[in-house]
Structure formats: C-alpha cells, structure tokens
Amino acid sequence: MRKIYILDTNVLIHDPKAMTNFEDNDVVLPIYVIEEIDKLKKESGNRGASARIAARFIDDLRSKGCLANGVEMEKGIFFRVETKGDTTELPNSLRRDTVDNRILAIALYIKNKDKDKKVVLVSKDINMRIKADAMEIPVEDYRSDKMDLEELYTGNMEVEVEAELIKKYEKSGRIKYAEIMQEEPPANCFVTMKYKEKTLFGRYNEKTKRIERMSYGDVSVWGVRGRNEEQNFALDLLMDEDIKVVTLVGKAGTGKTLLAVASGLELVVERSKYKKLFIARPIISMGKDLGYLPGSEKEKLRPWMQPIFDNIDFLAAVKEDKAGEKVIAGLEALGLLKIEALSYIRGRSIPAGFLIIDEAQNLTPHEIKTIVTRAGEDTKIVFTGDPYQIDNPYLDTESNGLTYLAERFRGVGISGHIILKKGERSELAELAATLL
Template sequence: MQKVYVLDSSVLLHDPKAVFQFQDNDVIIPFVVLEEIESKKRLQDNVGQAAREAIRNLDKLRNNGQLSQGVNLPGGGKMRIELNHYSKGILPVNSDMSMGDNRILAVSLSLAREEERTVILVTKDIAMRVKADALGILTEDYYNDKVSLPEIKDEILTLKLEDDEVAQLYQQNAIDWRESLPPNNCFRTVLSDHCVLPLVSSPDGHKLIYCLGQGRASWDIRPKNIEQSWALEMLHNPEIKLVNLMGPAGTGKTLLALASGLEQTVHDELYLRMLCARPIIPFGKDIGFLPGEKEQKVRPYMQPIYDNLEYLLRARKEKDRERSGESIVESAIDLLVKKKQLEIEVLTYIRGRSIPHRYLIIDEAQNLTAHEVKTIITRAGEGTKIVLCGDTDQIDHPYLDKESNGLAYIASRLKGQSFYGQVRLIHGERSDLATRAANLL
C-alpha cells in the first residue's frame, strides 16, 4: 500500500534529490519547508549549494503540472506542495506557530488525520523526531544514503601458506596466488612460530604482497602494528588511486598519509605536489570570523595537519625578526610551500578544479556528505592519488551520523574495485595516555 512521506527541510538540505528516492509513494513538502530552503540559497557553503539544487529540482517538476495539485515522479508516486492548513488547537496549547518546525508538525498531524494511508514525517533533526513521536506522528530518519559497514574482524581474511611460499615472500616480497582474490584486500597468515605476516592482495587479485617487504618505511616512519603495515603498502602502491583510512583518534591515519605523501612527492618525485585539505567544521562553539588573509583564517582549522608536518619535518622554530632587519629563518613547511611541493587548501575552493599529478589528502573526511566526497574524487586528474582519513565515531556535522557520511558511503560503494583500498585501523599509537583515555572515557 502506498504511503505518504512528509519531508522536513533538513532532508532536502542533506540530499537535494530526496524527492526522487521514495519509489511509488507520495511525497509532501510543506510550504514552510520552501521558505526555509529559500532562506539558505544565498549561503556560499555546502548548505547553500544544496538549497539551490533542491529549488532547481522542484522547478523542473513544474513542467509536469502544478505543484499545489501534485505532479508525477519518475518512480510512480506524486509530489505535492502542501499549504500550512492546520486547525486551531491541533498542537498543544502555547505552541509557537511562528516556528517552522511546529508548522511542519501541524501539517503532518493534519494529513495523518485526513489520509487513509500511512503518513510518515521524514527528518534528519533528532529533536524533530522526538517531538513528532510525542504528538503521535510516525517519523523516520532519511535512510537512502545510510550504509552499514561489516565488523572489522570480517574484513580481515586469514590465509594458510606453505613454507616455500613464505620463503618466496621474504625473498621477492610477492607471490602468485593459486586462485583469484578480492583486489586490495587485507590478509594475514600465522606462521609456526606464531609470527603474523601482513599481506595485501594486488589490484588484479592474482598476487599476494608482503607489506613489510624491504623494511617498508616512509619518511623514517615505520609501522607499529599490522594495520599500519597494510596502510603503508596501499599508500605506496601507485595502482591504488584512492585509499580510505578509517580509525579512532591516535591510530596514525593522518601521520601515515602525510609521511607517505612526503616520501613520494619530495624524495621519489612521483607527484608534482602534495595537497592537504579538511572540511571547515569547528569542534564545540565556533569562535566566529577570524582576521587576516585566507591562509591566516584557515590556519586554526588546519593546525592538526601542521602539527603532523612539524613532527615529520623536525622543523626548527622560527626566530623573531631582529631589529637589524635580518630575515626570518624559514621553516621546512614554508620551504616546501615556497617550492610548490606542498599546498594546504580548504575544500570550499575545490569545486571546479582539475587536480592532476597530485597526492591529495582529505583529513576528517567523516564530516563530508556523500555528494561532497563524490565532488572531491571527481576533481582528480591524471596521475593523482587521493587519501581519505577519518573516524565515523567523531562526526561534528549536524546532519550526518555514523551510518550516513561520505567516508562510510565510499567504503560501502567502492569496496572490491581495483583502484580502491581501505584499512580500518584499531590500535592507538599516539601515546599511552591517549590510548587509555580513548578506551576508558
């Protein structure tokens, strides 16, 4: 039986194409939702972009008829703009009807009383779902882009190797495997002395690669656990164009990505430049507008990247400019920027760019939507490698959660592709204090 779905503005700002995702069911958009979306359309951030796209999609539907009367959707259902027809007293006494949320709730409650079909309010706003439930309105989260990742232990496969195969791995760092393997998958084998060897299947799935071959190290950084061994192998494999590193704080995601990038950009010259970026989403209360030029404004948001770079480069502290006019001593980071081997950018300016022959690191990628991640990956030009780093348990974006974010979306959609590899790091290596705190607090 067909259902009626009432969409909140948070759904359309999260996915501008949400009206097309409800199959043959009817979709209702309260008029107040249009007003809320219109108020966001002039913003220059991702919310403003989503608002503009949502309005364009609704404008195209006008070609199918009057939105107030209902227009046919490709999936078989209908979409209709609903006026705020609520009766006095439909909500609890003293409810402020000037609030957009209350007007949406009133529309949903009116429709539920009028319709013989099931009426469901769809919203990304947790508080809105709680209020709807208190009023007896059926409510759901927007599930279209939600994914469920398998358990970490289910992603790691164990292989049994013969003694001659182990010897060949030590000598040649790789062996041909007797059957087809999933590409770029993490494997382990346990030897007779209980030693564990980290292995990765090749992009074509025909070989097993020993991850510590020739004492794998990047910029003097060596792996401290088996997950980091898998990560470094994928980061250094030029055939793997997209690497997804997921794990809790302190597991070494950003450090390994930067170390590998410096090694391949500065030493090996496989890439013209290393480009580092992260979404501009503050943790806790925002401090407002920051003074200065673009570099000065984004520096506080990019500080974690600078911290890791300073650790890797062992940069000397800059001396204060002396009154005699002696020039300031440039740090190693500034030298790399000056030589155009390093670029630190904000994702706001990445749209429309074509980025060839770069080693591109996107930190805190869990705060990106599926659409934003797609936009970033499609910027990659010839010879570019992209590394995504993030933790789905540390999401600061108001409309994203563990099952609905760009990092999990990529892991779900691209697993098994020859150009894609992912490692889920577990063990914290930042410090004993950080590891214990992460486990106990």
C-alpha cells in the same frame, strides 16, 4: 501499501535528490522546506550548493505538471508540494512561528487527511524526530545512505593455511587466492596468512587473481615507518600510485593523518610523483564561525589546521630536525604544498595532485561525491577520519560520508581501505580513546 514520506529541509541538504530514493511511494515537500532552501541557496558553502541543486531539481519537475497536484517520477514515485496545514492543530506547548513546527503542522494535516496511507516524516534533526514522535507522527531518519559501522569492511582478513602454502608464498611472493580460500576477496584486500607461529601478509590483486607480497608495507616514508600491521597496510595503499582513492578509518591516535601526510610529502617532494600536496579539512566548529576570527585567510584557518601543522612539524623534526613552520613555508613557496579549508575545493579541478581530506567523517555522502569528482588525471585522494568523533549535527556513525565512501568503493580496483585499530600516539592516548 504505498506510504507518504514528508521530507524535512535537512534531508535535501544532506542529499539534494533524496526524493528519488522512495520507490513506489508518495513524497511530499512542505512549502516551508522550499522557503528554507530559498534562504540557504545564497550561502557559499556546501549547504548553499546542496540547496541550489535541490531547487534546480524540483524546478525541473515542474515540466511534468503542477507540483501542487503532484507529478509522476521514475521508480513509481509521486511527488508534490503541500501548502496546507493549520498551526492551530499543534499542541499549545509548541510555538507557531518556527519553521520546524510549521512543517510538523503540515505533517499532522496530511496524517489526519490521508488515513488510508501510512504517513512518515523523514528528518535528520534529532529534536524534530522527538517532537514528531511526541505528537504521534511516525518519523524516521533518512536511511538511504546509512550502513552499520560494526559491519563496515575492515580492509583485511585472516586465514589459516598449511605449511607447504606458507613455504610456497615465502619463495615466490604470490599465491592464487583459490588455494587458501573459497570466496574471492575484494580488490586490494589485505590477507594475513597464519600457520602456527608463522604469519605472512599480502594484498589481493584482482587482475592476477593472486595474493601478492606488499611492495611498500615496510618502506621508510619521510623518515617514519609503520609501527603495526595495519599501519603497514595503510602505507602500502598510500604509496601505490595505481590506487587512486584511499580511506583510512580509525580512532584518535592510530596514525591516520600522520601516515597520509608523510606519504604525501614523500611522493610529492622526494619522488616527484605528483605536482602538489593538497591538505584540506572541513570547517566544523564548536564555537564561532571562521569569519569571526581576525586576520588574513591563512591566520583564520590556523586554529582548524593546527593538527596538520603539528603532524608536519613532527615529520620535519624526524627527518632533518628543522622547524615545521620553515618546512611548510618553504614547500608553499615552491608551490609543492597547499593547506586550505575544504570549502575552497568546490568547483576546482586538481590534476596530478596528492589530495588529503582530513576529518572526513564530518562530510555528507553528497559532499564526498563532490570532492572525488574534483580529481583530475593522475590525482590521488586520501580520506581520513574517526566515525566516532563527528561534530556535524546532522551526521552520525552510520550516515557520514567517510564510511559511505569506504563501503561503496569496496572491491573497486583503484581504491583501497583499511581500519586502523591500534593507537600509537602514546599509552595515555590509547587508554583515553578506548576507555573514554
């Protein structure tokens, strides 16, 4: 049975072309959503960009017919813009002058009018979903890009092997995957081979169809080494120039950002494999916005970029006992390092750069796509983040861009992914991340 899906504004900001994902159903946009998009389109950040994309897409649909009467789209979707809906039908306890409640009024109008179809309001706003449910309007979160975090690809697997296979791998450093497992693993998946007390590690090469000894898992990177197996796996991906996209997922203290920054400094400054190291974070504040802070752009960014400065300060002390501030200033003066807000990445092309996107769990899948498409020739992009620490009000552990990217790029030859589970910052930090 065809359903009528009514989309809230935040759905289009999350995914500007969301209406194309409701195959064989009707999609309705309340007129108030168009008004909100019109207000947001002037913003300079990602919300403004999404609003402009959504507006252009809807405008293109006008060529197919009148939006009030509805137009046919691909995949059997029928799209229209609804202008009717009386706020007098709302419960007396709800205000009539808020956009959210007016959208609810339209949803209630459509529900009462089209009784032969199931009407579903789709919103990423938790409170909007609560109010709709209280009014007995069927409501759902936008689930097109959701995935179960518990089922997220870990980036490694463990197999039990025979003694002769262990000896063979120790001698040659490679072994056909078919000799130790039935199904072919994803490209660049790490394999832990065990025989009694013996444990060996390797990474699957989809071109040779073999599990091969890691090339960079035990290297010193800007004065630091991996402290556990997963960190060694991460370093192997970070230091491999053939891997163009790396996603590092893990709770606080597992070393995601530190390993990414150390690898970037090693490859840019020491080995000159890339022209510049770019480090960016999304500005998701829990207080006042960026513009309220006094000072220059660099001074405004400092509170949000402090974790990056802390990591470089630590690495500088490990390597040469120099103050991190001097190292940062020196590298910036040489044109080897650029630390900036993620908003400034849009519209740019980054050739031959090592790009680190920290706190990527606060990005939408659409924003992740925008960033990856900035990559020029010979550029490497590293995304780090903790899906359990999301500050974006419209994202959760299942719908953020970091886990979306990790799952969509699973098995792609030029990408690598690893989940870091063991905290290495301190015993206290590990206990806090686990118990709190």
